[in-house]
Amino acid sequence: MEVETLVWKYALVNAYTHKGKANPKAVIGKVLGENPELRPKAKEIIPLVNEIVEKVNALSIEEQEAKLREIYPEFFEEKREKKEEKKGLPPLPKAEKGKVVTRFAPNPDGAFHLGNARAAILSHEYARMYDGKFILRFDDTDPKVKRPEPIFYEWINEDLEWLGFRVDEIHIASDRLEIYYDYAEKLIKMGKAYVCTCPPEKFRELRDKGIACPHRDEPVEVQLERWRKMLNGEYKEGEAVVRIKTDLKHPNPAVRDWPALRIIDNPDHPRVGDKYRVWPLYNFASAIDDHELGVTHIFRGQEHAENETRQRYVYDYLGWEYPVTVHHGRLSIEGVILSKSKTRKGIEEGKYLGWDDPRLGTIRALRRRGIQPEAIRELIIEVGLKRSDTTISWDNLAAINRRIVEPIANRYFFVADPIPMYIEGAEEFTAEIPLHPDHLERGVRRLKFEPGKPVYVSKDDMELFRPGNFVRLKDLFNVEVVEVSENGIKAKFHSVDYEIARENRWRMVHWVTEGKACEVLVPDGDELLVRKGLLEADAEVKVDEVVQFERFGFVRIDEVTPEKVVAIFAHK
Numbered sequence: 248m249e250v251e252t253l254v255w256k257y258a259l260v261n262a263y264t265h266k267g268k269a270n271p272k273a274v275i276g277k278v279l280g281e282n283p284e285l286r287p288k289a290k291e292i293i294p295l296v297n298e299i300v301e302k303v304n305a306l307s308i309e310e311q312e313a314k315l316r317e318i319y320p321e322f323f324e325e326k327r328e329k330k331e332e333k334k335g336l337p338p339l340p341k342a343e344k345g346k347v348v349t350r351f352a353p354n355p356d357g358a359f360h361l362g363n364a365r366a367a368i369l370s371h372e373y374a375r376m377y378d379g380k381f382i383l384r385f386d387d388t389d390p391k392v393k394r395p396e397p398i399f400y401e402w403i404n405e406d407l408e409w410l411g412f413r414v415d416e417i418h419i420a421s422d423r424l425e426i427y428y429d430y431a432e433k434l435i436k437m438g439k440a441y442v443c444t445c446p447p448e449k450f451r452e453l454r455d456k457g458i459a460c461p462h463r464d465e466p467v468e469v470q471l472e473r474w475r476k477m478l479n480g481e482y483k484e485g486e487a488v489v490r491i492k493t494d495l496k497h498p499n500p501a502v503r504d505w506p507a508l509r510i511i512d513n514p515d516h517p518r519v520g521d522k523y524r525v526w527p528l529y530n531f532a533s534a535i536d537d538h539e540l541g542v543t544h545i546f547r548g549q550e551h552a553e554n555e556t557r558q559r560y561v562y563d564y565l566g567w568e569y570p571v572t573v574h575h576g577r578l579s580i581e582g583v584i585l586s587k588s589k590t591r592k593g594i595e596e597g598k599y600l601g602w603d604d605p606r607l608g609t610i611r612a613l614r615r616r617g618i619q620p621e622a623i624r625e626l627i628i629e630v631g632l633k634r635s636d637t638t639i640s641w642d643n644l645a646a647i648n649r650r651i652v653e654p655i656a657n658r659y660f661f662v663a664d665p666i667p668m669y670i671e672g673a674e675e676f677t678a679e680i681p682l683h684p685d686h687l688e689r690g691v692r693r694l695k696f697e698p699g700k701p702v703y704v705s706k707d708d709m710e711l712f713r714p715g716n717f718v719r720l721k722d723l724f725n726v727e728v729v730e731v732s733e734n735g736i737k738a739k740f741h742s743v744d745y746e747i748a749r750e751n752r753w754r755m756v757h758w759v760t761e762g763k764a765c766e767v768l769v770p771d772g773d774e775l776l777v778r779k780g781l782l783e784a785d786a787e788v789k790v791d792e793v794v795q796f797e798r799f800g801f802v803r804i805d806e807v808t809p810e811k812v813v814a815i816f817a818h819k
Contacts, residue, residue, distance in 0.1 A: 250285065252318060254278055254296050258303045259315040264600045267308040271300045285697045290491045305752040309798065313684055320685075326459040333800045336628060337542060339373050341571050347379030348543045350535065351407075355399035357587035358602040358609040359406045361623070361726060364576045368627040369546045371412050376680035382540055383407065385419045386533065388526050390514040395421075397517050400554040406610040417462030418540065420532050420583060421518050425778075428478070428526040430535050430565075431489055431508055436468045439564040440507060442473035444487050450681040454503045457495045463504070477525050479508060491531070493560050507531035534558035538567050549574045549634055580626075582772050583608040583641065605815050606770045616770070617793045618816035622648040645818035652801055654818075657689065659788070660757040661765055661796035661814075662720075663780040664706035666735055668758070671728055673698060673740035678722045694784060695760060701735065702758045703781055711754050712736050719748035719755045723796070757797050759783055767802060782812055793817070 262269035262512050275296050281284050303311060315322060339347065349370035353363060374381035383404070388396040400419075407414060423646055434440035443450060443460050446778040453460055462470075489508040497503050508527050515521060527535075531534065533554070547554070555572050562569045586606040593599040603611040612631050613623065625647050630637050658680070676696045682689040696702060702720065704712070709731075711718050716728045725748050726738040741747075748755065762781025769776040788794060788804045796814075806813035 250288075250292065251295065251299070251512050253282065254292070254299045255314070256319045258296070258300050259311055259319070262303050262306075263308075263322075267306075267311060269300045269303050271297050271497055274300055274426070282631065287317075302749070303815075306749070307755060308757070316685060316814070327695055328597065336369070336372060336376065336631060339377065341570075342373070342377050342544065346543065347374055347377035347543045348382065349374045349379065349546065350382040350384050350412065350537070350540065350542050352384040352536075353403050354386045354389070354393050354394040356389075356393040356405060357399060359403045359592060360585045360587070360590075360593070360610065361580055361583070361608045361613065362411070362578050364610065364623060365575060365627050365630070366546045366548065367407065367412075367512075367778070368410070368624055369573070369575070369632070370544075371407075371622075372628065373544065373546075375413070376738070379543075380415045380541075381413065382416045382418065382542070383414045384536060384540070385417075387419075387516075388420045388532050389529070390516040390526070391511050395491070395517055402611065406614075409614060410610070410623060416540070418536065419518065420527075420536065421516060423532075423536065424519075424523050424527070426539065427508070427532055427535055428525070430528075430561075431531075432471070432474060432492070434507075434561070434564060435474055435489070436467055437564060438467060438492075439493050439560075440489055441465070441470050442477065442487055443490050443504075444473065444482070447485065452595075454495075455500050457503070458496055460490070460504065461558055463490075469814040477508075478525055479625065480683040484510045485512065491557070491560050493557070499553065499556070501553060503558050504623075529558045530554055531561070534561045536560070537570055538565075542570050544571045544573060546573050546575065549576050549636075574634055575632050576634055578630065579636070579638045580608055580644065581638060581640045584773075605768060606773060606775055607672050611777060615803065615805065616815050617801060618644065618648050619651045619793075621651055641818070649818060653795075654683075654685065654747075655793045656793050656801055658684070658795050658797050659692065659783050659786045660694070660759050661767065661780055661782050661799050662703050662705045662762065663755065663761050663767070663778045663799065665703035665762070665781050666706055666709070666712075666758075667701035668704050668712075668726075668738055669701050669741045670696075670698075671729075671737070673724065673726075676723065680722045692785065694723070694758075694783060697760070702754055702760055703762060704736070705780070706760050708754075710758045711756060717741060717748075717751065717753045719745065719753050720758045721755050723758065725753060765794070765814065765816045767799070767816050768810060769816040770804070778816075786812075788812060791802060 257274045258269045261274050275293060279289060287290060310804045318493045351367040351370050371381050385400060441463055443462050445460055450460055473487060476482055490504045491507050493502055493504055495503055506528055508523055508525050511526050552574055559569055579585060590607055594601060602609050603615045605612055605616045621660055626644055675698060678694045679689055679691045681687050712728050712731055714728055714730055717725060719725045724743045725741040727741050728738050730737040759781050763784050765780055765782035767778040790804050790807055792804045793801060800819045801817045802814035803817060805815050
């Protein structure tokens with residue numbers, strides 16, 4: 248590689264990795280450090296480096312990347328390989344090939360979101376890593392407080408499939424109530440559970456003092472009679488609860504004789520209606536199912552550690568071995584709502600468009616925004632098994648997604664808030680622009696300039712359109728701005744060659760002629776901005792396709808009609 252090309256390579260790499268600004272000293276260090284044979288020529292090379300760095304820094308980031316891909320495409324391949332080397336999860340404790348069974352147990356009371364995805368992805372990845380089994384278990388036994396809805400069973404299945412999961416078994420807790428009843432009765436007969444008919448306030452008072460409920464040590468026959476009354480409907484909601492006997496002096500009052508099953512009047516469950524009145528609480532149903540389904544490893548948030556303490560009493564009484572538990576911290580994303588209750592409230596109030604509103608952190612919202620399933624999986628694997636809570640920035644997820652979509656996203660011009668520009672002295676010209684600069688086999692877009700007709704440029708670039716300024720209309724020609732008024736911009740043709748613009752450091756703008764109406768929905772914190780403009784008239788975009796609007800960002804096409812195109816902004 249000749250010296251000048253070598254300097255261009257190092258200068259572009261340095262600029263690309265430092266937000267578009269190369270440092271001459273860093274470039275000189277790289278050139279001479281990695282090519283010691285050039286050190287005797289240092290006096291000649293230093294001025295060349297300074298000159299080339301100046302040229303590189305005058306380019307836009309997009310132009311820098313294009314030039315770097317042209318002279319050193321290996322850089323992007325090496326970067327991808329290094330990233331892939333970092334991937335991977337640590338070995339799982341007490342895991343054997345073919346014997347690992349994991350489960351994900353969502354409550355179908357809302358859409359699956361990024362916070363849930365941590366336990367789900369870790370469970371699935373480890374099941375696949377050890378050639379084991381991954382179980383999806385719907386935890387739907389709370390028809391009152393966390394009421395399940397039919398649509399969410401369907402959506403969670405769809406979201407897992409979209410994320411690339413292979414679900415080996417599906418179980419629904421509301422189908423398994425008779426199993427829970429059998430174990431409840433068994434524990435009562437063993438003297439390890441009892442039916443408490445204390446008013447809730449009275450029980451809490453006794454529990455907090457470490458005093459036994461008066462029903463705790465009554466004969467098994469009495470307990471079984473009360474149990475039958477619960478099942479037969481002789482008790483009303485709140486009048487009787489099955490409790491697991493634990494240590495009354497346990498330091499955590501919530502562990503003391505915790506509730507296993509309770510009565511819900513008129514449950515109107517979406518799957519089983521009013522067939523059952525006695526419903527297991529999470530810790531009882533989960534403990535029973537993890538054993539019955541052969542779960543060997545449980546991935547759960549650190550905040551659920553108390554659940555394990557409770558559930559171990561059931562396992563000890565029944566002589567079972569508790570699964571290996573892997574705790575991890577909470578996962579949140581800056582500026583994105585994950586809370587189901589807040590999301591539901593926002594939807595009911597009309598603040599959000601639905602569970603897939605692009606401002607939200609549901610999997611459906613991320614999908615609608617153009618985030619790829621591989622990006623979500625990679626992000627979770629990158630965070631790994633940290634016990635501490637993790638807050639990721641949107642930029643982290645965007646960086647991973649950008650690397651995935653960049654090779655597949657075709658390029659188009661979108662002009663937001665279009666302003667007409669009338670150009671004098673230019674002849675008819677057709678710009679042939681690759682759909683993707685690295686994949687010429689995909690073909691070209693053709694944008695035709697006709698004398699007498701305006702081109703449209705974006706209001707975002709208005710600071711460049713001052714009388715006397717020169718700009719380059721990307722892939723078309725260079726113009727001089729003559730006049731700016733409320734009717735638009737007047738300019739005159741200067742030259743065709745890109746090199747003239749580059750040498751003079753003239754800024755580059757995108758443009759369209761007769762474009763089609765296009766709206767881009769841009770999430771901005773809790774706001775959803777709408778950018779209206781024009782898209783290339785002949786752009787052949789399809790719903791669900793991720794494309795790049797040049798100098799604007801990557802978007803997912805959300806709607807295509809004869810009247811307009813609607814896109815959702817993903818990231819720069």
